[in-house]
Amino acid sequence: MDLTAPYLPDLESIPAGLDLPAEIRRLKAERNAVILGHYYQEPEIQDLADFVGDSLQLSQQAAKTDADVIAFCGVHFMAETAKILNPTKTVVIPDMDAGCSLADRCPADYFAEWLKQYPDHDVVSYINCSAGVKALSTVICTSSNAERVVNSLPKDRKLVFAPDRHLGKWVMKQTGREMVLFPGFCIVHEQFTAKRLAALKALHPEAKLIAHPECDATVSQLADFVGSTAALLNYVEKDRATAFIVATEAGILHQMRLRRPQAELIPAPADSGCNCSLCPYMKLNSLEKLYLCLRDLKPEIRLDESLRVLALKPLERMLALG
Numbered sequence: 001m002d003l004t005a006p007y008l009p010d011l012e013s014i015p016a017g018l019d020l021p022a023e024i025r026r027l028k029a030e031r032n033a034v035i036l037g038h039y040y041q042e043p044e045i046q047d048l049a050d051f052v053g054d055s056l057q058l059s060q061q062a063a064k065t066d067a068d069v070i071a072f073c074g075v076h077f078m079a080e081t082a083k084i085l086n087p088t089k090t091v092v093i094p095d096m097d098a099g100c101s102l103a104d105r106c107p108a109d110y111f112a113e114w115l116k117q118y119p120d121h122d123v124v125s126y127i128n129c130s131a132g133v134k135a136l137s138t139v140i141c142t143s144s145n146a147e148r149v150v151n152s153l154p155k156d157r158k159l160v161f162a163p164d165r166h167l168g169k170w171v172m173k174q175t176g177r178e179m180v181l182f183p184g185f186c187i188v189h190e191q192f193t194a195k196r197l198a199a200l201k202a203l204h205p206e207a208k209l210i211a212h213p214e215c216d217a218t219v220s221q222l223a224d225f226v227g228s229t230a231a232l233l234n235y236v237e238k239d240r241a242t243a244f245i246v247a248t249e250a251g252i253l254h255q256m257r258l259r260r261p262q263a264e265l266i267p268a269p270a271d272s273g274c275n276c277s278l279c280p281y282m283k284l285n286s287l288e289k290l291y292l293c294l295r296d297l298k299p300e301i302r303l304d305e306s307l308r309v310l311a312l313k314p315l316e317r318m319l320a321l322g
């Protein structure tokens with residue numbers, strides 16, 4: 001059971017003209033808090049965070065922090081993961097409604113029923129899932145280490161991969177392992193299509209197309225490079241191309257610009273006609289809500305202890321693999 005209470009950020013309680021970055025820094029010191037921020041957060045949040053990273057890097061940071069409070073600027077499953085790893089710490093998230101289409105479309109009770117079709121399978125779950133789904137899993141992975149995690153499982157074991165079918169398909173291709181795929185997807189990455197990206201490539205022949213493995217296989221096939229958020233960032237930093245079409249959430253462009261200020265960075269457009277590729281959940285967090293969550297220590301992630309213990313096991317198995 002999720003013990004998290006409903007909470008609405010009281011934005012009107014913020015005094016007009018308050019220097020939010022200064023107040024956030026003051027509260028952070030006062031509370032011995034650490035601010036962890038995902039690459040998909042707004043630049044102003046990334047710039048204030050003590051650590052900015054992808055899902056794997058953030059869970060590694062959460063596992064080793066000695067802060068008393070973790071203010072997790074990301075989505076719910078990420079903050080929940082931090083709580084699974086740190087039961088005695090206070091874990092807050094600026095907006096409790098910052099969910100994730102992958103996690104939300106794979107409820108634990110439904111997943112438990114679905115899994116009954118595959119009783120003799122090991123279950124590899126992408127970290128983008130609830131504690132309830134983690135508790136039903138053999139091992140967790142992120143997009144950074146999914147290949148390594150799958151390769152760590154004995155070759156004779158049958159595997160289920162959940163909840164992202166695109167990442168699962170990509171990992172099947174990289175590892176040569178057959179897996180049963182849960183039919184989930186990310187609403188942001190699902191919007192990119194090979195047709196629109198091929199047209200964009202034709203307009204920018206000098207640009208390299210780089211894509212996150214949450215994209216459809218037709219997009220991954222077209223891409224010059226496929227990798228997790230951190231891998232895409234490293235690629236832009238090291239590759240000598242002068243232009244990149246970036247097929248992932250556009251928040252990552254902030255760090256890419258800092259590392260390659262001269263490079264042209266073209267956010268991949270969605271196929272809907274809309275040019276944005278922003279995660280509506282990630283963007284629920286704001287500087288105002290970060291200030292409030294450090295001031296009031298709310299909304300706080302809380303978890304049933306027996307569920308936490310079950311979810312911890314597959315997570316620790318992943319962290320041991322690196």
Ligand code: 13P
Binds near residue numbers: 053055142143144228
């Ligand atoms: P990574 O942080 O593992 O690249 O995943 C991207 C993502 O969609 C996070 O929700």
Ligand code: SF4
Binds near residue numbers: 099103282
């Ligand atoms: Fe979930 Fe996709 Fe948003 Fe990541 S970008 S949090 S996978 S909905």
